Amino acid sequence: DIQMTQSPSFLSASVGDRVTINCKASQNINRYLNWYQQKLGEAPKVLIYNVNSLQTGIPSRFSGSGSGTDFTLTISSLQPEDVATYFCLQHNSWPRTFGGGTKLELK
Amino acid sequence: QVQLKESGPGLVQPSQTLSLTCTVSGFSLTNYHVYWVRQPPGKGLEWMGIMWSDGATSYNSVLKSRLSISRDTSKSQVFLKMSSLQTEDTATYYCVRDLAVAPFDYWGQGVMVTVSS
Numbered sequence: 588d589i590q591m592t593q594s595p596s597f598l599s600a601s602v603g604d605r606v607t608i609n610c611k612a613s614q615n616i617n618r619y620l621n622w623y624q625q626k627l628g629e630a631p632k633v634l635i636y637n638v639n640s641l642q643t644g645i646p647s648r649f650s651g652s653g654s655g656t657d658f659t660l661t662i663s664s665l666q667p668e669d670v671a672t673y674f675c676l677q678h679n680s681w682p683r684t685f686g687g688g689t690k691l692e693l694k
Numbered sequence: 695q696v697q698l699k700e701s702g703p704g705l706v707q708p709s710q711t712l713s714l715t716c717t718v719s720g721f722s723l724t725n726y727h728v729y730w731v732r733q734p735p736g737k738g739l740e741w742m743g744i745m746w747s748d749g750a751t752s753y754n755s756v757l758k759s760r761l762s763i764s765r766d767t768s769k770s771q772v773f774l775k776m777s778s779l780q781t782e783d784t785a786t787y788y789c790v791r792d793l794a795v796a797p798f799d800y801w802g803q804g805v806m807v808t809v810s811s
Contacts, residue, residue: 621798630788630801674739678797682752683729687738 589613589677593686599694606662608673608689615655616679622651622660625688626671634673635660667693696720698728698789698802705808706779716772716789716802723747723765727792728772730763732785733804744792745772779809 590613600606610620618638623631633642635651638658648663662669670693675686702714716728723745730742743753743763751763762775772789786804793799 619797623798630803632801633799636797636799676798678792678794682741682744682754683792683798684741685739 588682589616589680589684591675591677591684591686593675593689595689596687598689598691600665600691601694602665602667604665606665606669606691608660608691610653610658610660610675610686612656612658612677612679616677618654619677619679620651620653620658621676621678622649623674623676624669624671625674631674665691665693696791696800698791698800700787700789700802700805702787702805702807704806705810706783707811708780708809710779711775711777712779712783712807714774714787714805714807716774718770718772718789718791721791723767723770723772725793728765729790729792729798730772730774731788731790732783733788734782734785742776742787743774747793781809783807784809 592611594609620638622635624634625631634645634649639651650661652659672688672690674688677684697719699717706712727747728745731739733739743761745763745765753761760777765772786806788804789802790798791800
């Protein structure tokens, strides 16, 4: 299985900050990477698919970049409603595998 | 609209068998794969097994000896059975829709299962 290493596992930031979260794949996954947001007690929601395509309805402050093995999720200006856990998912091959998650809190 | 909903017991005794049902609507099980994924409290996600759209199954090798996934297409349901439960199997269990062109696009709300006597 492809291993996805996500960092940091915990992040504390202030409203308005630029926030970046990283995922590294154990092998080349091309551009087959999604980012999800999971709020407490809720099911995960797709934010970005295929590295940088924003899911419908997701604010433009979310963006993604990368290719091959290294990927980044960026929140350009953190808002209070962005408090959540974020994780990446590779879908280059089966089984789909996940990053360990980043818990984002407000400072 | 597309929906997946997990159902099952919230509490299971150690050594017992867990049975969960994923009921889907808005799509056909013969056109989409369905994953079972779990998340222990405060931990990351782990894929458990796959019901492929053609009815075949695949399992995480770590769980394979304890896990069985099946389906009833007429009822739009996918079933998970896992035997010999231990406390470390305490987790929220999700079913998730998957397809190459739309990977993991819809998730169920999850069902919390606690393994305790």
